[in-house]
Amino acid sequence: MTDLFEDKAAEWDARPLPAIISEGVGRALLEHVELTPDMQVMDFGAGTGLICCHVAPHVAKIYAVDISEAMLEQLAAKPELQGKVEPVCRDILEAALEEKVDLIISAMALHHVEHTDRLLKAFAQQLAPGGKLALADLDAEDGSFHPADIEGVYHAGFDRDELGALLEANGFEDVQFVTAAEVEKNGRHYPIFLLTATKR
């Protein structure tokens, strides 16, 4: 599988947009999701670990799942994540983690997965009973956020009502959205939501 983030990984953390988004999403996560010291967490599309850095001090373990070896190499090199965060280079649509988790977090990775329905089913299977989701991504936009010729981007953001209905159809309840961040690019503004939901 081609690593679409190979050329971006080394300077990912120095980019202004991931920094702004991860700050906002990290803050919203700590505000809206109860984190406990015994929690097993999966960060889907963890990348270089920007979101893991916010959550790791409050939980037992994070499985940092990503299909980009280059992004996970950056994550694995962060001393503050040692011992708490386990990098897992795997497509969880093909093979689930061996352990069930209490919480799945994710930032800006959903739009890279073509079949959201399949992904939400995989999330539901990966969660322990009563487990929670906390997922952040772009609100529906006009397709201008990414360059037109970019590979591996399947969604121009997500409509909150449609995504909420899809979550409910896949076994989640108590779906709530907040705006976690807003970024400006080429004179346009793009809000980023954080949704929380509980497995029924």
Ligand SMILES: C[S@@+](CC[C@H](N)C(=O)[O-])C[C@H]1O[C@@H](n2cnc3c(N)ncnc32)[C@H](O)[C@@H]1O
């Ligand atoms: C825009 S980056 C976001 C990284 C990180 N969450 C952050 O906020 O900085 C998207 C990440 O999702 C990963 N990704 C894309 N498709 C994936 C898949 N099917 N399974 C796991 N990770 C995936 C990419 O490799 C990349 O690291």
